[in-house]
Amino acid sequence: xxxxxxxxxxxxxxxxxxxxxxxxxxxxxxxxxxxxxxxxxxxxxxxxxxxxxxxxxxxxxxxxxxxxxxxxxxxxxxxxxxxxxxxxxxxxxxxxxxxxxxxxxxxxxxxxxxxxxxxxxxxxxxxxxxxxxxxxxxxxxxxxxxxxxxxxxxxxxxxxxxxxxxxxxxxxxxxxxxxxxxxxxxxxxxxxxxxxxxxxxxxxxxxxxxxxxxxxxxxxxxxxxxxxxxxxxxxxxxxxxxxxxxxxxxxxxxxxxxxxxxxxxxxxxxxxxxxxxxxxxxxxx
Amino acid sequence: xxxxxxxxxxxxxxxxxxxxxxxxxxxxxxxxxxxxxxxxxxxxxxxxxxxxxxxxxxxxxxxxxxxxxxxxxxxxxxxxxxxxxxxxxxxxxxxxxxxxxxxxxxxxxxxxxxxxxxxxxxxxxxxxxxxxxxxxxxxxxxxxxxxxxxxxxxxxxxxxxxxxxxxxxxxxxxxxxxxxxxxxxxxxxxxxxxxxxxxxxxxxxxxxxxxxxxxxxxxxxxxxxxxxxxxxxxxxxxxxxxxxxxxxxxxxxxxxxxxxxxxxxxxxxxxxxxxxxxxxxxxxxxxxxxxxxxx
Numbered sequence: 001x002x003x004x005x006x007x008x009x010x011x012x013x014x015x016x017x018x019x020x021x022x023x024x025x026x027x028x029x030x031x032x033x034x035x036x037x038x039x040x041x042x043x044x045x046x047x048x049x050x051x052x053x054x055x056x057x058x059x060x061x062x063x064x065x066x067x068x069x070x071x072x073x074x075x076x077x078x079x080x081x082x083x084x085x086x087x088x089x090x091x092x093x094x095x096x097x098x099x100x101x102x103x104x105x106x107x108x109x110x111x112x113x114x115x116x117x118x119x120x121x122x123x124x125x126x127x128x129x130x131x132x133x134x135x136x137x138x139x140x141x142x143x144x145x146x147x148x149x150x151x152x153x154x155x156x157x158x159x160x161x162x163x164x165x166x167x168x169x170x171x172x173x174x175x176x177x178x179x180x181x182x183x184x185x186x187x188x189x190x191x192x193x194x195x196x197x198x199x200x201x202x203x204x205x206x207x208x209x210x211x212x213x214x215x216x217x218x219x220x221x222x223x224x225x226x227x228x229x230x231x232x233x234x235x236x237x238x239x240x241x242x243x244x245x246x247x248x249x250x251x252x253x254x255x256x257x258x259x260x261x262x263x264x265x266x267x268x269x270x271x272x273x274x275x276x277x278x279x280x281x282x283x284x285x
Numbered sequence: 286x287x288x289x290x291x292x293x294x295x296x297x298x299x300x301x302x303x304x305x306x307x308x309x310x311x312x313x314x315x316x317x318x319x320x321x322x323x324x325x326x327x328x329x330x331x332x333x334x335x336x337x338x339x340x341x342x343x344x345x346x347x348x349x350x351x352x353x354x355x356x357x358x359x360x361x362x363x364x365x366x367x368x369x370x371x372x373x374x375x376x377x378x379x380x381x382x383x384x385x386x387x388x389x390x391x392x393x394x395x396x397x398x399x400x401x402x403x404x405x406x407x408x409x410x411x412x413x414x415x416x417x418x419x420x421x422x423x424x425x426x427x428x429x430x431x432x433x434x435x436x437x438x439x440x441x442x443x444x445x446x447x448x449x450x451x452x453x454x455x456x457x458x459x460x461x462x463x464x465x466x467x468x469x470x471x472x473x474x475x476x477x478x479x480x481x482x483x484x485x486x487x488x489x490x491x492x493x494x495x496x497x498x499x500x501x502x503x504x505x506x507x508x509x510x511x512x513x514x515x516x517x518x519x520x521x522x523x524x525x526x527x528x529x530x531x532x533x534x535x536x537x538x539x540x541x542x543x544x545x546x547x548x549x550x551x552x553x554x555x556x557x558x559x560x561x562x563x564x565x566x567x568x569x570x571x572x573x574x575x576x577x578x579x580x
Contacts, residue, residue: 008323010296010455015480037456038294038487040480078344078383099382100364138490141427141459166296166455167322173377173422189541191301195323201421205377219538243508243533250478250509 001277002160004034004179006203008195010166012185013215013239016249018163019044021183022129024256024266028158033133034147034175035165036119043252047124047131055134055149056115057142059093060102066110073102073111094141118146123153130155143171151178168198176203180277182210183236188220193227200231209276213269216241236272237265286441287469287571288434288449290319292492294484296455298476299504302537303560304452305329306547308411310564314448316409317437318416319430319464321402326452329544332407332414340402340417340432342425343381346374352393359385359394377422401425404433406440413440427463430454434464448571457491465495469574472528472567473501477513485516489523499525500570502563506530526570529563532556 005018019041022031033041060073060082071084081095082102093116103111119136134150136143143165151174154160164175176182182203186196196212203210212228217238228235239245248255255262291300291307305326308316318326346367348359353372360368363385367378374385386396401423407414415437417429437449451468454460465471471492475485485501492499501520506513517527534556540547547557 009325010293010298010323011476012297037458037461038296038480038484040295040483043479043483076383076387078381097380097382098364099380099384100362101382101384101387104362104384105387136458138457138487139462139494141462143456143458168421169322169419169426169460170422170424171456171458177377189538190328190544191325191541194325194328198323198421205422219535221542246505246508246533250476250481250512252479 001181001274002154002162002179003181003183003273004162004164004176005183005185006164006172006176006199007166007185008168008199009186009192012187012192013213014166014185015040015044015163017183017185017213017215018161020254020256020262020266021270022161023254024263025159025270028128030130030132030155030158030160031163032150032153032160033163034150035163036134036136036143036146036150037165037171039133039135041163042131042133044254045126045129045131047126049122049124051123053121055118055121055146057098057118057145058100058113059096059098059116060091060111061114062089062091063110063112064088066108068108070107072105072107076101076105098145118142121150144174147171147174168202172202173206176206176208179208181273182208183213183273184210185213185215186224187216188214188222188224192220193224196224196227200233211236211273211276214238234276237269286438286447286449287575288451288467289567289571290451290453290464290468290471291474292453292461292464292471292488293455293474294457294488295476295480298474298481299537300474301325301329301452302541302547303474303504304450306557306560307450307564309546309548310561311448311450311568313446314412314450315437315441315446316412316414317434317449317451318414319434319451319460320454321417321419321426321429321433322454322460324416324418327416329541329546330409330411330414331544332405332409332416334405334407336406338404339400340404340419340429341398341400342428343399343401344383344396345376345379345381345399346383346385347395347397348372348374349393349395352391354391356390358388358390362388381424399423402429404429404436406436412446413444415440427459430460430463457487461488461491465492465497468497470498470500470571473499473525475501475503475516476505477503477509477516479512482512482516482519486519489525493523498574500528500567501525502528502531504531505533507532528566529559531559531563
């Protein structure tokens with residue numbers, strides 16, 4: 001089973017929920033941090049990293065001996081990532097989406113591919129939990145291809161928890177697509193509600209069952225609860241604000257490790273999710 | 286004209302709350318919400334939309350089943366697994382590269398332009414505002430960020446205003462990169478936690494890579510003063526100006542629930558005093574930069 005933890009709004013507690021959920025689970029579990037722009041889960045899980053892999057995406061390289069400056073490569077490219085300038089062809093690797101169009105169209109077979117570094121993937125483990133995260137290279141714009149590479153590590157035989165990035169655009173979709181369940185973490189404030197609506201729209205588009213965690217449930221107002229009820233999104237857990245928890249979070253501590261009450265709460269959360277996923281309803285997506 | 290972009294790396298550190306508070310302090314400015322993915326500034330500033338435009342960018346392939354002979358070339362060439370066995374394009378996976386459209390021997394593939402959101406120029410009680418709404422699951426947020434910053438600048442020029450206050454997106458990827466190019470300075474809003482320090486370092490590196498002067502302030506400082514000091518120490522080492530500390534204050538949420546800025550809600554609390562002092566320092570720094578540039 002794959003559970004993706006997402007939020008719309010940043011800073012609502014995705015990483016807290018995802019890491020505690022994974023660490024309280026009794027069976028085999030793997031944790032994937034797909035927030036490759038700002039990965040944080042390792043600061044809480046503190047895995048031993050076993051290997052580091054540099055991830056590259058293919059970008060064109062032009063052999064000017066063969067090139068006739070016909071311009072077909074720049075004509076097909078939708079991303080302005082290759083241009084004929086005077087007597088040469090100039091690729092702009094940072095703009096390239098790695099579609100391979102220029103290479104396929106080149107009548108002289110003058111284009112081959114080299115790599116642009118997207119970032120790294122680190123793999124490790126802690127107490128039997130497999131841990132994988134991606135770190136986008138600073139200055140690299142495109143997160144989705146690195147997220148897809150992180151996701152290639154998913155093992156179908158174990159529980160997979162994915163920590164998704166904030167927002168609702170392509171990196172979030174890349175982190176939720178193909179999940180069995182999306183756990184949306186929000187806070188009961190106007191910003192939390194507005195961004196929750198967007199995130200729920202994305203989940204519905206993908207046709208994945210979902211549920212809600214309301215974090216800091218005693219701040220703000222009641223609109224998030226009313227909205228969840230109207231949209232028939234089950235509220236699976238509420239966590240009231242406690243300064244003690246905020247302070248523990250700031251030190252990189254996970255409450256499930258020291259507090260049996262929290263451990264029980266997160267095990268209960270998992271059973272609720274499992275019950276929803278195992279209910280035999282046709283998936284719409 | 287100057288532009289201050291408020292960024293954070295990590296989400297939820299208080300960028301938008303702070304920017305809205307600055308909006309009620311700064312003079313002669315245009316506001317810009319560049320967090321097009323999950324734009325929240327309008328929830329406080331309640332903009333009256335004066336101009337509304339479609340945002341069109343990128344294309345998505347569409348296969349006409351009547352003309353398609355199922356030769357399979359498109360599936361073979363597509364690197365994004367966007368074409369299913371039934372020869373239907375999954376619009377979410379389609380990258381908009383046009384390779385299938387270009388090569389289809391039957392000309393059975395259309396490649397229409399996407400409308401992926403809307404952008405607006407509005408009036409607020411604190412001045413004009415450029416903002417946008419990106420459609421759910423849409424791409425090209427970077428292009429939309431560039432477009433609304435441009436619109437904000439044009440509006441400022443038209444009205445003779447000299448400052449653009451831009452609420453940036455979280456992260457370090459495409460929308461953040463698009464929000465930085467050509468900015469006068471960035472203010473990083475950090476939170477004092479292990480994640481806050483980690484994420485602040487990454488976004489500070491990004492700003493340094495663009496040669497944009499950075500400032501930092503720490504929100505909810507007293508939640509973990511040690512981490513807060515670690516962030517300040519990092520900033521000093523990297524030549525990032527430290528603008529101040531904001532205490533944890535439940536008033537921030539209360540103001541948001543009422544749709545008000547901090548100062549409209551309660552101008553006399555420890556939190557609002559800290560924000561006012563930070564704005565004064567930031568404004569002073571922007572002035573100094575302008576003076577230096579004009580010399």
